[in-house]
Amino acid sequence: xxxxxxxxxxxxxxxxxxxxxxxxxxxxxxxxxxxxxxxxxxxxxxxxxxxxxxxxxxxxxxxxxxxxxxxxxxxxxxxxxxxxxxxxxxxxxxxxxxxxxxxxxxxxxxxxxxxxxxxxxxxxxxxxxxxxxxxxxxxxxxxxxxxxxxxxxxxxxxxxxxxxxxxxxxxxxxxxxxxxxxxxxxxxxxxxxxxxxxxxxxxxxxxxxxxxxxxxxxxxxxxxxxxxxxxxxxxxxxxxxxxxxxxxxxxx
Numbered sequence: 001x002x003x004x005x006x007x008x009x010x011x012x013x014x015x016x017x018x019x020x021x022x023x024x025x026x027x028x029x030x031x032x033x034x035x036x037x038x039x040x041x042x043x044x045x046x047x048x049x050x051x052x053x054x055x056x057x058x059x060x061x062x063x064x065x066x067x068x069x070x071x072x073x074x075x076x077x078x079x080x081x082x083x084x085x086x087x088x089x090x091x092x093x094x095x096x097x098x099x100x101x102x103x104x105x106x107x108x109x110x111x112x113x114x115x116x117x118x119x120x121x122x123x124x125x126x127x128x129x130x131x132x133x134x135x136x137x138x139x140x141x142x143x144x145x146x147x148x149x150x151x152x153x154x155x156x157x158x159x160x161x162x163x164x165x166x167x168x169x170x171x172x173x174x175x176x177x178x179x180x181x182x183x184x185x186x187x188x189x190x191x192x193x194x195x196x197x198x199x200x201x202x203x204x205x206x207x208x209x210x211x212x213x214x215x216x217x218x219x220x221x222x223x224x225x226x227x228x229x230x231x232x233x234x235x236x237x238x239x240x241x242x243x244x245x246x247x248x249x250x251x252x
Contacts, residue, residue, distance in 0.1 A: 011211045014199035015243075018062035020052050023069075025200060025240045040068045047129040048097055051122050055092045058121070063091050065168065065194065069242040070098040073166060073192065076247070077102040080190055082163035085109045086149070088142045088177055089169030089194075093122025099166065100131035111137045112145040113169075142169050146180040153184065160186045160250075168194035171217040174224045182233060187250050191234075196221055197244025 024032045041049075044067055055064045065073070073095060077085070083104060090096050090113035099109050113119055116139045126132050138145050153161060165181045167174060174193060181191050197203075201210060201218040202225065210218065221244075228236050228246060235249040 011209050011214075013211045014201060014214050015062040019056045020061070020064060020066055021056075023062070023066040023242050025197060025242075025244065035068060040071050043071065045101060045129070047125050048094065048101070051092065051094050051097060051125040054121065055094055058092065058118075060091070060118075063168075065095040065098070066242040069194070069245060070095055072239075072241060072245070074098050074102040076190065076192065077164060080164055082190075083107045084162045084164075086146075086162055086165040086181065086184065087111045088146070088165070088167045089113060090119050090122075090137070091115070091168075092118050093126060095166060095168065096135065097122060097126050097129060097131070100126060100134045101129060103131075103134050107134050109135055110149060111135055112140065112142050113137075114139060114141055143173060143176055143180070146177065146184070150180065150183055160184060160189075162186065163189045165189075165191045166194070167192065171195065171198075171224075172220040174220060175227060178224070178227070178231075182250060185250055187252060189250050191248040191250070193224065193228075193246040193248070195243045196225060196238060196246040197240060199243060202244075 022029065026032045048070065052064065052067060055061050077099060083106065085099060085103065087096055087099060087109055090111045096109065096111050103109065119137060126135055153159065160183060162185045165185050167177050169177070178191070185191055198218045198221045201214055202222050228234065228248060233250065233252050235251060236246060238244065238246045
């Protein structure tokens with residue numbers, strides 16, 4: 001907590017001091033460093049490492065996925081045998097690059113984000129990695145672009161034909177994204193939500209001092225978590241990796 005000009009206390013956002021080296025809920029920095037140094041960073045593709053380090057210097061660098069999360073994402077994609085995927089929320093494209101690298105040569109990822117400028121930071125790394133042909137970037141708001149995608153799929157005679165979706169976007173709309181993605185992802189397919197523990201704030205007492213943004217997002221995430229836990233259409237597993245990841249498998 002800091003103060004400004006003798007006025008009411010100014011509360012920092014909970015992610016304000018985060019970058020790719022410390023985005024974890026583990027209480028031991030030494031343990032997280034051990035995980036990164038032992039099984040994550042030695043296997044991180046060079047193109048991803050370069051993009052991650054550049055993104056760390058970005059004013060909003062805390063928004064990018066952590067390297068252990070990206071490693072998990074790549075393994076889940078390969079285990080699922082995914083070919084058609086969706087990513088809602090791209091930023092500079094670190095997780096998008098991980099997805100494109102994990103997909104087979106004929107795989108595709110529809111990547112949605114309103115911020116093309118940030119995407120352009122990562123695009124040269126996607127091209128350098130030789131996977132640009134797998135990426136279909138669509139600039140715009142997630143809800144609108146997903147509605148368009150639903151219309152496209154219907155016009156092509158496809159129903160729920162995507163294998164996988166990863167959501168790391170505006171938290172208050174996660175519940176709405178969930179309903180759209182359940183229409184796009186096939187039975188047996190997976191939907192992954194990022195930031196579902198929001199720096200641990202979801203478990204704090206209601207009167208805990210938080211910034212306005214953190215309070216709004218924490219409330220939205222708690223609502224999402226409760227809905228996912230009670231949703232009979234999915235199997236759900238929540239992991240304390242990075243800022244919290246929830247894996248959903250569509251049942252019906």
